[in-house]
Amino acid sequence: MKKILLFGADGQVGWELQRALAPLGEVIVSSPFEGDANRADFTRPESLEALVQRIGPEIIVNAAAHTAVDRCESEPELARAINAGSPAVLARVAQASNATLVHYSTDYVFDGSGSTPWKEDSPTGPLSVYGLTKLEGEDAIRASGCRHLVLRTSWVYAARGGNFMRTMLKLAAERDALNVVADQIGAPTGAELLADTTALMLRSLEARPELAGTYHVVAGGECSWHDYAKLAIEFARARGHAIRVAPEAVKPIASSAYPTPARRPTNSRLDTTRVQRAFGLRLPPWQQGVERTLVEMLDRN
Secondary structure, three states: EEEEEEEEOOHHHHHHHHHHHHOOOEEOOOOOOOOOOOOOOOHHHHHHHHHHHHOOOOEEOOOOOOOHHHHHHHHHHHHHHHHHHHHHHHHHHHHHOOOOOEEEHHHHOOOOOOOOEEOOOOOOOOOOOHHHHHHHHHHHHHOOOOOOEEEEEOOOOOOOOOOHHHHHHHHHHHHHOOEEEEEEOOEEEHHHHHHHHHHHHHHHHHHHHOOEEEEEEEEEEEEEHHHHHHHHHHHHHOOOOOOOEEEHHHEEHHHHHHOOOOOOOEEOOEEOHHHHHHHOOOOHHHHHHHHHHHHHHHHHO
16 A cells, blocks of 8 residues: 655645545655654754655645745745755655655746736746745755655635634624725635545556646636635625625725735736646536535534
8 A cells, every 4th residue: 555645734725635645555644743753844844854765655745835825925935945955855865765746836926917828838937935935845856856746826815713704704794895996816726636636646646647747737727815805704694604894895805905925926827738648637616616615614603
């Protein structure tokens, strides 16, 4: 039975990966917590090598990252250690042991200009420390020569933990009006979809190793944060949940009206043609996953 070493299992994607990867082999979960026998400290990249060598996995899946985009601006060295240094070590060990490395990246590696969906070979140009360090991590993996899947995605959500949908529903129940950014365009992508797609890709890669490389994986279609918020609020209202804000009081605003320490890309569209053709996949429309997750979230409350 294959050994699969999973990092970042306590995050949105990592939590779903525990389920999705289970049919492929023995999933060994590493955590950042003191006392865990398989503790991984991504703030000390050099410490990861001994852990991976001791476990000896055939597949390494890295869902760990410093994803607090604004905090990365004030913690650049920490972001670099977690987002670039640690993936570089994992890639080096994967190459030496002939293991496969799966790593998740982001649309933030692009500069967000224009309106055309970004392809895997589009020129990069990160606007933030987060985007820069994630790109450095990608580059280190590709340079290592290890067999890899680097999966870029955007606007990840899940029913578990804090997320944009939960925040919008909470505010919609408390306020008479909401202002939501309308000039950033992307595709809300469920952690469940990412995890299931990863498992399918790994299964195909086993038979066709030439499929290794960098891919874009997001749900189908596109929307703004404003569109996303309106769908979530109206869906909740239709299911009888207490929503105070009126539909017309969910107002679109420009990014400039909501300044943040890190610049956000306005164009987060990712072209998924390559992954769908190479692996014979269909990536469903973003609304489908959002509505399914909303049902799960709302029925818990």
